[in-house]
Amino acid sequence: MEQKKHRSSILERKKEVLESLAGLGASIYDQLDTGRFPAIDMPSRSTENITYDKQLRQFILGDRRVHRSSRNIRHLKPFTQLTWAAFFSNELASQRKTSTLRDVYYSAQAYEMTFQDQQESNNIITDLETVLGLSREDFNIFPEERSAVFGDLTIEYTVPGYEGKTLNLDSHPDGVLIGPALTSSEFVKTTADKVIAIEKGGLFTRFIEENVHRKHNALLVLTAGQAPRATRHFIKRLNSELKLPVYIFTDGDPWGMHIAMVIISGSANAAHLRELTTPDAKWSGVWATDIVNYKLPTDPLDEMDMKRLNELQRDPRYVDPLWRREIKTFMKIRRKAEQEAFSRYGLTYIVDEYLPAKLEETK
Amino acid sequence: MKTKAVRIYGKKDLRLEEFELPEIKENEILARVVSDSICMSSHKAAIQGADHKRVPDDIHINPTIIGHEFAGIILEVGKKWEHKFRPGQKFSVQPAMQHKGTLDAPGYSFRFIGGNATHVIIPDIIMEADSLLPYEGEAFFPASLSEPMSCIVGAFHASFHIPPGTYNHEMGIKRGGKMAILYGQITTHQPATVTSSTGITKIYEYKLMIDIQKNRPLIMDRKVLINKEQWRGTVVEFTLEGDYLRAMPKILDYFKQTAMVNPYANLTFVDPKGRLYKFTRVTKDMPAPPQETKPHPYGVDVELLQRLMQVTPYKTMQEFLKNHFHRVGEITAQKFLEFSNLSPSKNPKKLSHEEIVRLMHMLKKYKEFLPPDASCLSPLGEELLKAGILEQLKPEFAVVHQRRPATYAGHPFIIETGIAYGGEVPKRGTFILYRFANRIPLLYDEASDISMRVITTMNWRRYRVTPDMPIAILVHICSTKVPYKTVGKEFIADRPEVRREIANGLREVARQIGHFMSKREHVDREKKRLGIFNKYLPKIAQFSTKLAGKEKLPDVEKLLTSVRKHGAEEA
Numbered sequence: 001m002e003q004k005k006h007r008s009s010i011l012e013r014k015k016e017v018l019e020s021l022a023g024l025g026a027s028i029y030d031q032l033d034t035g036r037f038p039a040i041d042m043p044s045r046s047t048e049n050i051t052y053d054k055q056l057r058q059f060i061l062g063d064r065r066v067h068r069s070s071r072n073i074r075h076l077k078p079f080t081q082l083t084w085a086a087f088f089s090n091e092l093a094s095q096r097k098t099s100t101l102r103d104v105y106y107s108a109q110a111y112e113m114t115f116q117d118q119q120e121s122n123n124i125i126t127d128l129e130t131v132l133g134l135s136r137e138d139f140n141i142f143p144e145e146r147s148a149v150f151g152d153l154t155i156e157y158t159v160p161g162y163e164g165k166t167l168n169l170d171s172h173p174d175g176v177l178i179g180p181a182l183t184s185s186e187f188v189k190t191t192a193d194k195v196i197a198i199e200k201g202g203l204f205t206r207f208i209e210e211n212v213h214r215k216h217n218a219l220l221v222l223t224a225g226q227a228p229r230a231t232r233h234f235i236k237r238l239n240s241e242l243k244l245p246v247y248i249f250t251d252g253d254p255w256g257m258h259i260a261m262v263i264i265s266g267s268a269n270a271a272h273l274r275e276l277t278t279p280d281a282k283w284s285g286v287w288a289t290d291i292v293n294y295k296l297p298t299d300p301l302d303e304m305d306m307k308r309l310n311e312l313q314r315d316p317r318y319v320d321p322l323w324r325r326e327i328k329t330f331m332k333i334r335r336k337a338e339q340e341a342f343s344r345y346g347l348t349y350i351v352d353e354y355l356p357a358k359l360e361e362t363k
Numbered sequence: 364m365k366t367k368a369v370r371i372y373g374k375k376d377l378r379l380e381e382f383e384l385p386e387i388k389e390n391e392i393l394a395r396v397v398s399d400s401i402c403m404s405s406h407k408a409a410i411q412g413a414d415h416k417r418v419p420d421d422i423h424i425n426p427t428i429i430g431h432e433f434a435g436i437i438l439e440v441g442k443k444w445e446h447k448f449r450p451g452q453k454f455s456v457q458p459a460m461q462h463k464g465t466l467d468a469p470g471y472s473f474r475f476i477g478g479n480a481t482h483v484i485i486p487d488i489i490m491e492a493d494s495l496l497p498y499e500g501e502a503f504f505p506a507s508l509s510e511p512m513s514c515i516v517g518a519f520h521a522s523f524h525i526p527p528g529t530y531n532h533e534m535g536i537k538r539g540g541k542m543a544i545l546y547g548q549i550t551t552h553q554p555a556t557v558t559s560s561t562g563i564t565k566i567y568e569y570k571l572m573i574d575i576q577k578n579r580p581l582i583m584d585r586k587v588l589i590n591k592e593q594w595r596g597t598v599v600e601f602t603l604e605g606d607y608l609r610a611m612p613k614i615l616d617y618f619k620q621t622a623m624v625n626p627y628a629n630l631t632f633v634d635p636k637g638r639l640y641k642f643t644r645v646t647k648d649m650p651a652p653p654q655e656t657k658p659h660p661y662g663v664d665v666e667l668l669q670r671l672m673q674v675t676p677y678k679t680m681q682e683f684l685k686n687h688f689h690r691v692g693e694i695t696a697q698k699f700l701e702f703s704n705l706s707p708s709k710n711p712k713k714l715s716h717e718e719i720v721r722l723m724h725m726l727k728k729y730k731e732f733l734p735p736d737a738s739c740l741s742p743l744g745e746e747l748l749k750a751g752i753l754e755q756l757k758p759e760f761a762v763v764h765q766r767r768p769a770t771y772a773g774h775p776f777i778i779e780t781g782i783a784y785g786g787e788v789p790k791r792g793t794f795i796l797y798r799f800a801n802r803i804p805l806l807y808d809e810a811s812d813i814s815m816r817v818i819t820t821m822n823w824r825r826y827r828v829t830p831d832m833p834i835a836i837l838v839h840i841c842s843t844k845v846p847y848k849t850v851g852k853e854f855i856a857d858r859p860e861v862r863r864e865i866a867n868g869l870r871e872v873a874r875q876i877g878h879f880m881s882k883r884e885h886v887d888r889e890k891k892r893l894g895i896f897n898k899y900l901p902k903i904a905q906f907s908t909k910l911a912g913k914e915k916l917p918d919v920e921k922l923l924t925s926v927r928k929h930g931a932e933e934a
Contacts, residue, residue: 025910032904032917070903073892080899080906087906113902 010158010186014093017139020132021090028083037071040082042131043272050271052316057264057279059271061130081124082131084113089128089139096160098140098180101125130272137183137230147231148175150208151192151219153242155185173208175222183230187241190219194359195238197221197281199250199259203339203350210351216359219244227263232276235263239278246278247359252286252296253336254308257326265317282362283322285354288329291337294354297344298335305336364393368480370426374412377429384475390487392448392495393439398503399478400432402511408471417471430478431458431470434498434506438482444490453498455506456485462492478507545573547603554583555601562595607635613806618642619755620797620804624743624839626751645754650747656739657689660699660726661773662844668719672711681707690733699729727773735775735843737768742777742841743802752783756835759785762875763837766868771860776842778861780868782876788833794818795835798855800845805853812854814838817866826877827884834876838865896926 024040031038043049043061053060070079088107092099099107105121108114115121125136136142153169159181166188169176176182196218198204204222207213213220219238223231238244248263250256260283266276291298301309312318313327330336342350367381387393408415408429413422434455440448448454458468467488469476475484489495498506544555560566570584607614611634622630622642627649630642658667677683684696691699700707703725714722743751748763763781770776788795798805798814809815818836828834840846840855848856855861900919908916 021910022912025907025912028903028907029911029913029917032907032919032922035918035921037922038903038907070900073895076895076899080902083903083906083910087910090910111902 010184013138014158014184017132017134018090018093020134021086021093021139024086024131025083025090037069038079039067039069039071040079040131041065041067042127045126045130045272047268050268056274056277057317058266058274058277059268061271078124078127081108081113081115081121082127084108084111085121085124085128089141092140093138096140098142100142100144101136104141126272133272133274135229135233135270135273135276137180137233140180142180142183142230143228145177145179145228145230146224147178147228148204148222148224149178149182149219149234150175150204150222151190151213153190153192153219153238154188155182156188157181158184158186169219170213175204175208175220178221178228178231178234180230183234187237190242190244191217192219192242192244193217195219195221195235195244195246196355196359197223197227197235197246197248197260197263198339199223199225199248199256200339203249206347207351210348212351212355215351216355223248223259223263226259229270229273229276232263232266232278235281236275236278239280245363246281247284247362248281249285249339249355249358250283251336251338252288252291252341253301253338254305254312254327254330256286257283257323258308258312261317261323284358284362286337286339286341288326288333290354290358291335292329292333294342296337296341298333298337298341301330301334301336306331306334364482366475366480366482368428368477369430370477371409371412371418371422371429372426373423374414375409376412377409378426384482384484387439387441387484388487389441390443390490391441392437392444392485392490394435394437394454394483394485396433396435396478396480396483398434398507399430400504400507400511401430402432405429405431405470415471417466417468419472425474427472427474428477428480428483429470430480431456431468432507432510433470433478434503435483443487447490448495448497453500453503453506455496455498455509456489457492457494457496458510460489460492460494462488462494543603544571544599544601545575547601548573549575550604551602553602555599557597557599559597560590560594562590562593564590566590566594615640616806617804620799620806621802623751623755623797623837624748624799624802624804626747626754642755645750646747648747650741650744653741654738656735656843657687659689659735659770659773659775660684660691660729660732661770662735663688663723663726663773665719665723668723672714672719675711678710679707680705680709680711683711689735695732698731699725702729702731732773734770735773737775737777739843740768740775740777740841741801742779743839745779748779748781748837748839752781752835752837756783757787758783758833758835759788760876760879762872762879764868764871764875766864766871769860769864771846771858774842774844774846776840776845776861776864778864778868779837779839779841780865780872781837782872783835783837784876784879785833788835790831790833793830797835797837799837799839800847800852800855801841802839805855807851807853808849809854811848813857813862814855814865814869816857817862817869821866821869821873823873826873827880828873828876836869836872838868840865893923893926896923 028038042065044064044066045061049062049064050059051062068075068079068082070076085104088104101122102118104125105115105118108121125141128139129135149169151169154166155169156166157163162181167176192213194217196207196212196216198207198220201222201224204220207220212218221231221235227235235246239246248260250259263278264281264283265279270276290296309327309330318324318327339350342354364384365381366384367379369377369379371377408418412418413420419425419427434453437448437450437452437454439450456469458470460468465488467473469489470478473486476486477483485495500506547553547555554570554572556568556570558566558568566588568586568588569582572581572583574581618630618632618640619642622628626645627647629644632640634640671687675683675687677686680700681696684691684699685693697707703722705722742765745763745765749761752758752761752763761781761783763779766778768775768777796809796815796818798809798812805812823829840861846856846858846861848854900922904917904919
């Protein structure tokens with residue numbers, strides 16, 4: 001395999017983030033300094049303002065904007081909180097420290113900026129994302145991590161203390177946590193020619209044990225259920241910077257289907273953000289038609305499953321014939337199957353038979 | 364079973380007859396009457412016939428048996444009542460059953476039961492009303508006399524110890540009875556001393572006791588002193604026994620409240636423990652004294668008419684009416700006499716008792732009398748009322764209102780109201796109510812007072828007021844005849860005219876307190892709002908300065924000043 005070396009825009013992006021924050025600060029400062037009540041304009045995140053963009057293949061915010069003025073008594077507190085959040089993010093980013101949403105909630109108290117609850121502080125961080133068009137990971141605010149990656153990819157850290165150090169992601173057989181240090185790393189080289197994202201930890205481990213990464217020249221990504229935003233961004237980078245096609249394997253039910261869809265087309269909650277979607281990624285299974293074709297052991301779809309299917313049927317992201325066919329099939333057979341269901345044909349059947357067939361089918 | 368009974372067929376139509384009783388039903392009882400006493404009420408029924416409220420309309424076809432004070436022996440018991448009564452049992456009957464409000468009673472309303480019969484069928488309703496009473500006495504006549512006896516007891520109760528319209532028996536000397544001297548005498552048997560002078564050269568000093576039997580004063584000693592210093596006033600001294608510890612809070616309340624509505628008076632009280640309480644006047648202005656007035660025709664009773672007729676020097680009804688009644692002049696007297704078919708030249712002393720009663724009724728019926736004027740009343744006035752409230756309650760804010768004069772049943776009255784908020788007014792979780800009648804505090808039976816009822820039915824939230832606020836409400840009724848409900852004179856009765864005036868008076872002060880509250884809320888809101896700007900604008904300045912990488916904090920003082928001046932923008 002040809003070895004590639006890539007430079008991502010990590011450092012440039014960091015610079016951009018700091019500039020954005022400083023710009024926001026300057027705007028507020030200048031308004032105050034000229035004797036005006038500072039105000040901020042940002043796109044509205046209300047559901048009426050969220051539309052699906054077929055070109056971008058993700059949700060975007062419409063033209064409606066909200067005006068937050070510190071002159072308005074009801075906006076004053078959130079406005080101050082937003083200013084604080086920008087200030088705090090700036091501290092984090094410039095000192096290259098990371099933090100979590102929970103941290104943010106508590107840190108505010110040190111500045112007598114008490115938030116009523118976690119939800120309130122989360123909302124303010126989302127406001128900041130919307131104002132700047134950057135995601136909170138850019139401000140070094142990360143969720144609790146649980147997803148991982150494994151395979152032949154050499155990365156180079158940019159986090160303090162590790163600058164310049166490299167790591168090959170096949171060096172630990174449990175995979176490497178997709179955390180702040182990894183997501184802020186540059187990609188150096190890889191021999192892989194594809195990415196396989198897997199919903200469940202058990203299967204991720206089986207794939208590593210069965211050498212799937214070698215047999216199929218793949219980087220393996222564990223999404224651990226619904227993929228966190230950092231992981232989605234990471235997959236996006238693998239796809240766009242390394243030009244690796246992405247294949248997603250989930251359980252054969254409406255929820256698994258949607259895990260794949262969020263990696264591909266994003267979520268309405270993140271309509272204010274870009275760079276989180278991988279529109280060319282493929283959902284490779286487990287499809288409803290696979291359940292039929294492979295005669296998998298199944299459970300019946302319950303009420304919640306059926307409700308979810310109905311929702312997905314109306315969802316603008318599910319327009320492709322493949323998705324429509326699978327939703328229809330689910331509704332027809334009213335059964336679901338987990339990835340582990342292939343074990344009825346032996347533990348390695350999924351790796352030896354199913355995986356190659358599906359990779360070929362969804363190429 | 365045959366029975367022999369006296370039955371009523373109509374007015375003054377009683378017949379002694381023998382007839383067959385029907386078979387008793389499952390829920391009835393057959394009995395033999397042994398004794399029955401004759402009651403005036405039966406006499407009344409015999410005279411009124413079907414007009415009597417308890418006697419049915421169709422007695423000319425279906426006569427009823429009269430007599431209701433009877434006792435006897437049970438002969439046969441229907442299945443329904445076997446568990447409670449048995450043949451051979453002695454019984455008496457409580458005639459006024461009032462069962463579920465029915466006026467029906469044996470001796471008036473029933474065809475097969477009544478005292479004047481040998482045999483009777485006791486209907487189900489009597490047992491249901493629990494009015495068939497097993498009797499254990501040795502002779503039957505005392506059982507027959509139990510109803511008249513209970514009437515006598517009831518009459519005594521009604522006269523002395525029962526508030527009109529109720530059956531609540533109140534024993535003993537009633538609290539609040541204005542009988543201080545009498546009470547002093549019966550507890551200590553010491554005379555009262557009254558010293559008085561109107562500023563003339565003499566001072567009179569009397570030692571008095573009351574002849575309780577004859578209800579007359581006994582003058583024990585009498586002195587006339589020389590009034591060198593032209594002293595003016597009255598001193599009443601007497602000794603009484605009481606439980607001061609228990610009564611103390613009410614006594615102090617009484618003084619405090621008296622001071623509230625008599626702000627021009629100095630009150631000094633040295634209590635049995637030697638403590639001095641002093642209520643100093645806050646003003647020397649007094650309300651105008653009431654002017655003597657004649658009775659208004661709507662307000663007179665037979666007693667008053669008789670008294671006037673005894674003393675009147677006038678020889679004709681025309682003159683009598685014109686000179687003894689308020690708001691009655693020449694023409695009114697004439698028109699009224701025409702209306703009531705009385706000769707204007709008739710001598711009032713010649714009126715029969717019936718004619719006097721009729722005169723009273725006609726006086727009340729005649730619609731053309733002008734309402735009484737209020738010159739005979741002496742309300743406190745808004746200024747004095749407010750001064751008294753401010754001094755005694757020391758509130759943050761007080762409003763008062765005086766209603767225009769109104770009348771009920773020929774008696775003029777004026778309602779004065781007030782509300783005090785905050786300051787030293789305590790928070791009790793309910794409104795504190797101060798009631799006064801002719802400037803005298805009413806301390807007892809607050810819950811029964813019409814003011815309380817008006818307060819509880821008012822929608823206070825609309826005036827931005829809730830009972831958990833420190834609020835005291837004051838109602839003063841000033842009248843020639845305060846409509847007390849009871850002889851204890853402790854609370855005001857629910858008369859529609861009075862209720863309306865109190866309600867309107869309270870609404871007026873409530874409106875004023877409502878304005879005050881909303882103004883305060885506005886000020887509070889502004890204060891709070893400014894507080895929010897004070898808190899957050901400097902923070903925005905601080906964070907944005909650091910964020911923008913500047914050194915010098917922007918000046919937010921100008922913005923804060925503009926908030927102070929123009930208020931904030933609403934969302």
